[in-house]
Amino acid sequence: MLHAQEKYYRVIFDTDKEQLESLQAKGLEVDHFHYENGKVIAEISQSDLKLLRKNNVKYKIKIRNLSKRIPKINKRIDRKNARKAKNSIQQQVPSPSNFSLGSMGGFHTHDEAIAALDKMRQLYPQLITAKSSIGTTVQGRSIYMVKISDNADTDENEDEMLYTSIHHAREPIGLSQNLFYMWYLLENYNSDPEIKILVDNTELYFIPIINPDGYIHNQQTNPNGGGYWRKNRRNNGGSYGVDLNRNYGYQWAAPGGSSSTPSSDSYHGTSKFSEPETQAMRDFTNQHNFVAALNYHSFSNLLIHPWGYKANTFTPDQSTFVKICTYMTEENSYTYGTPNQTVGYTAGGSSDDWMYGEQSSKPKVFAMTPEVGSSNDGFWPASSRIIPLCNEVYPFNIKIMRMATKYAKVTPDNANQTITNTSGTVGYSIKRFSLKQANWTVSLSSNSSHISSLGQPKQYGSIELLGTANGAIDFQLKSTTPTGTQIPITLTINNGTWEYTTDVTITYNGDSTSCTATVPTGISSSAVGSNTATIGWTAVASATYDLRYRQTGTNNWTTSAENGTSKVISGLNPSTTYEVQVRSKCADGTTSNYSASVNFTTTDGGNPTNYCASNGQSVADEYISNVKLGTIDKTSTGASGGYSDFTAESTNLSKGNPNTITITPTWTGTKYNEGYSVWIDYNQDGDFADTGEQVWTNAASQTTPVSGSFTVPSSAKDGSTRMRVSMRYNTIPGPCESFNYGEVEDYTVVIGGSTGGDTQAPSAPTGLAASNVAQTTLTLSWNAATDNVGVTGYDVYQGSTNLGSVTATTRNITGLTANTAYQFTVKAKDAAGNESAASNTLNVTTAGAPATYDVKLRITFDNYPEETSWEIKDSNNQVVHSGGTYPYQPDGSTLNITKTLDAGCYTLVFKDSYGDGICCSYGNGSYELTNSDSGAVLASGGSFTSEDTKNFCVGNATLHNFNTDVKTDLEGSDIVIHPIPAEDFIIIKMNNFNGSTYRIVNKAGQTVRHGKMSANKIELNNLPSGMYYVSVKSDTKTITKKLILK
Secondary structure, X not given: OOOOOOOEEEEEEEOOHHHHHHHHHOOXXXXXXXXXXXXXXXXXXXXXXHHHHHOOOOEEEEEOOHHHHHHHHHHHHHHHHXXXXXXXXXOOOOOOOOOOOEOEOEEOOHHHHHHHHHHHHXXXXXXXXXXXEEEEOOOOOEEEEEEEOOOOXXXXXXXXXXXXXXXXXXXXXXXXXXXXXXXXXXXXXXXXXXXXXXXXOEEEEEEOOOXXXXXXXXXXXXXXXXXXXXXXXXXXXXXXXXXXXXXOOOOOOOOOOOEOOOOOXXXXXXXXXXXHHHHHHHHHHHOOOXXXXXXXXXXXXXXXXXXXXXXXXXXXXXXXXXXXXXXXOOOOOOEEEOHHHHOOOOXXXXXXXXHHHOOOOOOOOEEEEEEOOOOOOOOOOOHHHHHHHHHHHHHHHHHHHHHHOOOEEEEEOOOEEEEOOOEEEEEEEEEEOOOOOOOEEEEEEOOOOOEEEXXXXXXXXXXXXXXXXXXXXXXXXXXXXXXXXXXXXXXXXXXXXXXXXXXXXXXXXXXXXXXXXXXXXXXXXXXXXOOOEEEEOOOOOOOEEEEEEEEOOOOOOEEEEEOOOEEEEOOOOOOOEEEEEEEEEOOOOOEOOOOOOEEEEOOOOOOOOOOOOOEEEEOOOEEEEEEEXXXXXXXXXXXXXXXXXXXXXXXXXXXXXXXXXXXXXXXXXXXXXXXEXXXXXXXXXXXXXXXXXXXXXXXXXXXXXXXXXXXXOOOOOOEEEEEEEEEEEOOOXXXXXXXXEEEEEEEEEEXXXXXXXXXXXXXXXEEEEEEOOOOOOEEEEXXXXXXXXXXXXXXXXXXXEEEEEEOOOEEEEOOOOOOXXXXXXXXXXXXXXXXOOOOOOEEEEOOOOOOEEEEEEEEEOOOOHHHEEEEEEOOOOOEEEEEEOOOOOOOOOEEEEEEEEEOEEEEEEEEEOOOOOOEOOOOEOEEEEEEOOOOOEEEEEOOOOOEEEXXXXXXXXXXXXXXXXXXXXXXXXXXXXXXXOEOOEEEXXXXXXXXXXXXXXXXXXXXXXXXXXXXXXXXOOOOOOEEEEEEEEOOOOEEEEEEEEO
């Protein structure tokens, strides 16, 4: 007997976890919600809507009467996904050839699913058992089970794993993904080595439909999908059904999360295991030793683990569950945790809690619940989403198989290596996937006649879950092995019961690489400090090296043997010149001559080197790319550690004279605000803490480059000292900080240096001229100035106002006023802060008012941007601008489009190819056309059928005698109000605003808004939801319309 199903709605509402728990305690069905950032998206019943209203929870209905609307909505989604190639996700695995969609909106009916099990047995009798019943339902239907293993009909006492679905009758995606995965295992058993080894050594049990009665009920009431029946079909004496996932015996009827009311969707039944379906699951589970179980549900992109019965309560295996879930969700980024952590609900009597918690009649089972699909998918995803969702959770299924048995995987460091000696090693890493600890043995074997010996196997018995260990085993080839021989070696891992192998190929090229000892070239020095220097050179094939160095003018060398092509020499003396030489060596003992000497000089040792550390922890987004000060002009690309030692770079600074430092940032993508600071250790005491040693700062900005001046005080100590340049994201840095983003660079400056004291100013720039003169912008250019040391920048003046410095000889000027006279000059400056006389004075007048006008079209799309298009036509009905459709625009997104129009009157035509507008059937879309200069709204709308036509003018033109009607909806009425229902504002369309006023009255007759109709938009901020009346009054007439405010 069929009964009409209660209506269900997809809603969204704001709440916090405390209020959600309160609502749950009052009976709200709160599992399988999507909860994030204080918002709940759920598919709930009409009864739950009443509960929300009763508790003054404001909600928004996204889809009404889901059972009725889901098939139509899903057809539109299917059509949309077929058009949008970009929506197709990269598949984890190819779809099995035998897997097909069902006839119930893409999902399998009960009989179609059972037929799939029969077909699996027919095609793969060795790998899957015939279906068998583990029990019967309230209505007498069988609950079927199958097993997949290498000898499926034989109990081989292997590790066991359980997969289930359809505890809840309205969650068919669990059934689809189980059938998908079963077909994938069967079809790939002989071609995928990992699947074969796992299937050979585990017994995988599948119960695809735990609740046949409820599932068939949905099939009968909604044959195209979309049935919202959840429970089984127990007759409770007028109401039907028990929630099977609240009827298990562990913490049955615990407070919250289930109901004692028979009509409730989460009714837990009259007693624990009161239902034949859960009794069958209990008895079947007790007959087996399942290591783990996946009990599939939907929706919300979650992976849930125990405990579920109580908030903020964790199992003794919490850390293990976290490891498991972290690993399982790597590909799909599902949120994991307990029900309270993920969704904010508790529930006693669940399958997961019983399977894990009951440990007297059976071992504990690491049971988890994947909630498949997003809040947009809901309980009944569109058919085009079924295979992508099956792919999305494929990693859950294969990964839990790895963890259910004593499985570890060994991976060679190099599966194809080439050697030139007859001895070598096979390096490898071993990763433990198994929930059970085991003793794993790694060994080498080979059937090659060229193998002389293989190293001893290695034992591993204490690798933590999902942990990794590394190792290597030696091998020896015979001396008679011919060059070019490929030797196969098998790398094996054995857990004491079964083993898993990986192939390694060794190619022997014993005489293919010869060594000729030649004199190394390219010897260079870098990173020269007061007592260290780095020496580098160009490699000689197959050679090692001897490096020697000494202080110039002395006889004794210091020599070291090197395998690489660089060497850091330490223990040097400050302010000392050294010479260095390198020679190459071959394995046969031959050596080259030493190279010619390369000299380098260490920095001044009077400067302490124990300065505090400072660095930016990341230069991925921004770094210092150039620093200019005096003769320092250092360009770099950002050090990986956020710090660069450029103390080999130096410049001389004289006391009492200004010096200009210029810092150029580089952003790898988005520009961010950067703060700057420069310090000089004037008293050379090894810190930057003394008064006056912070010589310049610049507040965070996006200016590039930045520059400033400082003067070395007369009290500064003569000689070499440290200068620190620091750039930090969003704030001025300190001298000893390690911060998240930015970079630090250290330099050497010489106080009182011989070239200090530059007092000569640059020459004045010449040839100042303007180009690209527009209404608000222009470009200045001039001839470069000259200087005895070098020009470092130019200050640009607008009248007497300094607009800032540039290093180039051009500057773009913005923010001007149309048809206005301006005066500009430019002055040059050098590193010492000397400034030139002003350039020639340039007088320029910006362009006049525009003959064209920019308009901005803002489109907020509904859920089907691919149906939206628009045109702007001139007074001759010619299209001057158009756009759409927008198949690649995200649903609900906003797009801003700017176009230029001549003065005149136009028609905006907005179109929807499906005929339901862009508001409010499937999303809350809208459009608004505004004058970019004045901000005036020229046209707006959203609620229409196939086409919405609006007339507007720009410039001095008017709509008088314009030959197109303002809007066809105005026929028979003087005003139109939209959107209905409204939220934050309404738009009133009428023929003439002049002299009109408006008044908004609530149901009690109170005036809540009134004013003059100076614009067509009326704000409704802070008005409570409800029904209102809007009256618009002119000199001769008053028109009143009803308004619904959400």
